[in-house]
Amino acid sequence: MSRECFYITTPIYYVNAVPHIGNAYTTILCDVLARYHRQRSEKVLFATGTDENALKVREVAEAEGVDTRAYVDAMEPRFKEQWQALEIAYDDYIRTVEPRHVRVVQEVFRRLMESGDIYLGSYEGWYCVSDETFFAPSEVTDQTCPNPECRRPLSWVKEDNYFFRLSKYQDRLLEYMESHPGWLRPDYRANEVMAFTRAGLKDQSVSRINNGWGIPVPGDEKHVIYVWFDALLNYLTVAGYLEDEEKFRTVWPPSVQMMGKDIFVRFHCTLWPAMLMALGVELPEMLVGHGFWTVEGEKISKSRGNVVYATELVKELSSLSGAAPELAADAVRYFLLREVPFGADGDFSRSALVTRFNSDLANDLGNLLNRTVAMGHRWCGGVAPEGARPDPALAEAARNAAEEVHSALCDIQFSKALEAIWTLVSNGNRYLEQSAPWNLQKEGKTAELGNVLYNALETARVVAVMVNPFMPACAARMWTQLGLPGTPGDSVWQEAVEFGRLPAGTKLAAPEPIFPRIDTAKMKKPAEAAPAKKEPPVTEERALVTYDEFKRLDIRVAKILSAERIEGATKLLRLTVDAGEEQPRTVVAGIAEHYKPEELPGRSIVLLANLQPAKIRGVESQGMLLAADVDGRAILLQPDAPQDVPAGATVR
Ligand code: MSP
Secondary structure (H helix, E strand, O other), rough: OOOEEEEEEEEOOOOOOOOHHHHHHHHHHHHHHHHHHHHOOOOOEEEEEEEEHHHHHHHHHOOOOOOOHHHHHHHHHHHHHHHHHHOOOOOOEEOOOHHHHHHHHHHHHHHHHHOOOEEEEEEEEEEEEEEEEOOOHHHHOOOOOOOOOOOOOOOEEEEEEEEOOOHHHHHHHHHHHOOOOOOOHHHHHHHHHHHHHHHHOEEEOEEEEEOOOOEEOOOEEEEEHHHHHHHHOOHHHHHHOOHHHHHHHHOOOOOOOEEEEEHHHHHHHHHHHHHHHHHHOOOOEEEEEEOOOOEEEOOOOOOOOOOHEEEEEHHHHHHHHHOOOOHHHHHHHHHHHHHHOOOOOEEOOOOHHHHHHHHHHHHHHHHHHHHHHHHHHOOOOOOOOOOOOOHHHHHHHHHHHHHHHHHHOOOOHHHHHHHHHHHHHHHHHHHHHHHHHHHHHHHHHHHHHHHHHHHHHHHHHHHHHHHOOOOOOHHHHHHHHHHOOOHHHHHHHHHHHHOOOOOOEHHHHHHHEEEEOOOHHOOOOOOOOOOOOOOOOHHHOOOOOOOOHHHOOOOOEEEEEEEEEEEOOOOEEEEEEEEOOOOOOEEEOOOOOOOHHHHHOOOEEEEEEOOOEEEEOOOOOOOEEEEEEEEEEEEEEEOOOOHOOOOEEEOO
């Protein structure tokens, strides 16, 4: 890759949910590539961030009764905490509410209106708030989102909208795809994109009615810019587009843009390049769509209670193994990248993680490093022996591994790169078994013993250089145990992987297992373990409350007296309820998509009565209606025999 800067991007994450292990995967993949290119002495710009102007972000804030801006501001540290726990070393973190981004988005919109690529029209069709996607009636069969990962109920939208002339770019896009093999990765996804494009690209609605959240359309503040149009432009903002010419010249185009398969075809491989064509800006060099993770065989979802957060998982693995948190994070990174061939879907399970931890890390890697360093202390005065000759077979194995790692990483094949490194680890372990230094020591063959130990130590050093982008904390510990200063990331990869560079006489540090073996006998057997659905692990979002805390909640049965829609809010209803008090209360509830106002009066509901009142769409809500959340659908709760339960009855 011959360019001035290796610019790599993650999608920017919707800010309404803390990233789970599935989203974290996208970021880990990018971090590994960024670290690898930095280690090769390239200039790197690794950007990630948050997508904050979405309608769904506003709806979540509203449902929580919080001001949207305050809500998004409060989420930033929670994202950064997850990334820190996973050792993500990004160079720029962009939030789409930042002025630098708002300026770029509005200017791009203005320019495209001027060039005629954006025009005012009117839209009638479906919208999925969860995916923030417009769907044509022909794409929808049962009023639910056609995205198989979503399937949530859709809203029917009829409003004046600005449109982007996507159809105009259909032929140019197809031509580009056909003449640039390898532009879209993995290859099989390119076929999907071409089929989608050939089926016909319709002009894309790029605005929504302004309900007080989002970037206003310049010159027409009744509309806000469609969140995907805004979000995709973050990649230009980060690169200094329109604002820092010199930076933009060195950084653009992105070398790799990484994302999950769900947002690959429609947004990143058609809309995004067409927007760039309209602006006359060069296209990214590579767009990469990875597979999806499930957890213990199930789709990751809050309502299933199976969401795994990085911070929790790292804590859990660290306490199970006794490894430091940063090493537990390394193990999680290793697992996610090694477990599935890149592009395929994967299933995360704790047992598979522990198996890899014990076999690949504690055993294979641990053996190579620890017994060699321990023997160095016992028999060679604790230093890398003098006068050794690099073993030709090991040197060749190291050369092969280096070539394979490099070509696998240029080809975005993470598991292949790790397999190549582990082949070298196995070669090192086999070399030790075959040369049996313990016998050489018994036989007094000191020179040969020194030779063998030097070669084994040197293999461990080369492995440390190669694992550094994947497992930076582990690589640093290996480096320290080998007595080397700094970390493997300080030296240039191409030179550091050359076999035979360990200086003779280097003083080894005390041998210490980096990944202490997990005693699986002490782990709960699946039969004893609580079923994942009923008792998911305690996460930040499911922290335990004390009985005293629970007692503070005033939960009661209430009766709905009247219900009406709130103007401009598709999800909200204003309810007047009898909660057994002198005066009825007003409650704002997010159930408008599933219940018609006329079917509600007379129904019993469950109400959290002592929630701090909050203004939602100008209406003060005096309490919160409790409902079951079934994949985003709110289903009302009511007593078994409602006629026997008076309004105001306590729920305990
Ligand atoms: N905000 C948009 C992206 C805008 S980029 C201009 C978005 N955000 S997201 O938070 O929903 O998703 C971010 C990333 O997480 C995507 O790459 C998505 O594919 C990925 N994943 C979400 N769930 C996942 C799994 N279960 N498994 C793997 N990746 C997952 O989309």
